[in-house]
Amino acid sequence: MEIQEIMNQIDEQRKEQNAVYHNVAVKYGMSDTVMMILYFASDEETVLTQQEICNACFLPKQTVNTAIAGLAQKGLVELELIPGTRNKKRILLTDAGRELEKNTTDRLRGAVYFPTAPFLFVRKKLVNKTRVCKNRHKTDAEAS
Numbered sequence: 001m002e003i004q005e006i007m008n009q010i011d012e013q014r015k016e017q018n019a020v021y022h023n024v025a026v027k028y029g030m031s032d033t034v035m036m037i038l039y040f041a042s043d044e045e046t047v048l049t050q051q052e053i054c055n056a057c058f059l060p061k062q063t064v065n066t067a068i069a070g071l072a073q074k075g076l077v078e079l080e081l082i083p084g085t086r087n088k089k090r091i092l093l094t095d096a097g098r099e100l101e102k103n104t105t106d107r108l109r110g111a112v113y114f115p116t117a118p119f120l121f122v123r124k125k126l127v128n129k130t131r132v133c134k135n136r137h138k139t140d141a142e143a144s
Helices: 003-027 032-041 051-055 062-073 097-102 106-142
Strands: 077-081 087-092
Touching: 003 032, 003 106, 032 051, 032 062, 032 087, 032 097, 032 106, 051 062, 062 077, 062 097, 087 097, 097 106
Parallel strands: none
Antiparallel strands: 077 087
16 A cells, blocks of 8 residues: 555545534534534643644634633633743633533544544554655665
8 A cells, every 4th residue: 555545544534533523513512623622621631721722633823712712701611820831821621611521522532433443543554654665765775
């Protein structure tokens, strides 16, 4: 299997996963961005910031900021200043936010694992193929 074919398979898996997120968000009357924030914020062991959401979801800072402000206004998240930083804030779910997360994104987790299983398999194949290509290139260079 060629690398381009593998990349196309990965792209298809991402589209399927995004469709699952979108359909659940629509079902619960929220934006995809809000759904993603709830999904990531549910992991209380991770220090989640606006910038991390932007990086993970490839979303503009303004989009994420607007969604977080809306969640905070509804009492679903709180922002906690991270010690030692000038203005970085950790996003924390409130009790109401945890309840919403339990009824939305927590249910989503089960659905997401299945569509991503082939993605993980394809990604592993891509990584292995890339290693083989790099090793082959290294061997060719050493022979020269």
